[in-house]
Amino acid sequence: MPQNIQNSRTIIQAIIEKGSMKQEVYRQTIDDFNTFKQVGAAFVNTNKTALKKAPYPLLFEFNDRGVFEFQLKFGSDILIFFMHSNVFEIPRDHPVMKSSYIREDKTRSYCGIIHIFNFLADSFRYNRTNDIGYCIGRIFVNRENHYFTEGKREVGLLYNNFTGNILDKKAIQTILHSAIDYTLNFDLLTPPYDSIKEITVSEIQTTLDSMSLATGKRLGFRFQADVE
DSSP: OOHHHHHHHHHHHHHHHHHHHHHHHHHHHHHHHHHHHHHHHHHHHHHHHHHTTSSSOOOEEEEEOSTTEEEEEETTEEEEEEEOSSOEEOOTTSGGGGSHHHHHOGGGGEEEEEEEEEEEHHHHHTTOTTOOOEEEEEEEEOTTOBEEEEESTTTTSSOOOTTTOBOOHHHHHHHHHHHHHHHHTSOOOOOOGGGTSOOOHHHHHSOGGGOOSOOOTTTTSOOGGGGO
16 A cells, blocks of 8 residues: 555544544533533522522522523622633643543543633623633533533632542532632722822723723732632
8 A cells, every 4th residue: 555545544544533532522511511501590590589588689690691601690790601612632741641540541631621700790781891800710521521620719629530520410510609609708809009099081081881990809919819
């Protein structure tokens, strides 16, 4: 067989194998993301009546924003769950790469990623496009539905056994509750005086819905959760 034909077959076979493997990862991740949506919607529907007992009206909503995004809105916060459409390989220097689970089959290191972002609800309500949000966690899931998380405190510290953790409905409920719990305890702090002591005429004349004074929960302060 001519060498160029052999090379072509080898390349085609590699395309089929790797492409099929990545499709398996993608399909598993999208299935899990849809379960995240179901769990998020159920959380809001189940607890909506209890929120009516609050002395003041409180924001409490689930919004499906399409295939790759949904939002949970509660109190003064929004959690945005975003699934990346691509598949990623875990970096070689990552601790999970040392596990026998991955050494036995390197394709297990290819993962889909679901991000969890926290924003202030007013940032969207008043179209404050300069406001800051934070990625408080991300979930890595492979084609065998094994997963681990990276993130802040409650979100990132309890779910790092990639070899043994399966992303079932119970695990998804725990992650979602942990993200909400972290957000409720991650409060808005007053920015340092020096960061706002000067302001231009155009900024002060701008209406609130487009004001360029950025707001974020830790704007101007060290983000303490980054060192935990």
